Amino acid sequence: MKRDDVLAKIFEAEFCEPKEKAQKERDLQDSFKAASKQTNTAIYILQPAFLKVYPQYRAKRLGKEFPELPFKLRGN
């Protein structure tokens, strides 16, 4: 597992359909736990770190995947 795998899970949970929310959010929690176990880093340190860097990842991905959005997103 790489850091982008976890960031991708956050993105999927945020932008999935409402009916998929519960499952995608569970997947996200599982990936936090798996990353914590793999890296031997406490989840209460790892999770805030992921949340802090995530906006940059999201802006780039939105720019690539949703170019039709009426916003000038960074990374586009």
Place this chain on the structure above:
Amino acid sequence: MSFWFIFVRMNAPFPTETKYGGHRGGNILEFYTEEFKPEPSPIEIFRQHLIQWFFAAKHIRFFEANKLTDSPAEEDLASHRMVCSALITFGEFATNFARQTKVNLSAVGLSVESIEAETRLLRNNFKMFHDVLMSYGEADDVLKKAFNET
């Protein structure tokens, strides 16, 4: 997010006296049309609000991407703090209401679990921009070290 509907209803003048021919003294047809106008049930209104809430949650993320990713303005951060808090609060109330009334949400493809999940995700959105536990640089360092990135 549109809580406009509730706001308008709360502030609408309540007719205290019903006159013959309708509230505004119109004809009898207007009176009956007004009196027996079908209105959405509270459950239907609740479902509508939920759908609007999910829509608003999606849009606050577009707002974050557009306005808060790099060097956010103070007023944008303040707006985000207020709206995100309101969305989280609505999520908590909606979860409680849906559990207590056992309202059927499957008719609109929703569930109590989906409301709870979205509320937790919104708390993450709040932390992203209003949690001062660590800076971007410190967070990046934590992840580089954890994943052995050079």
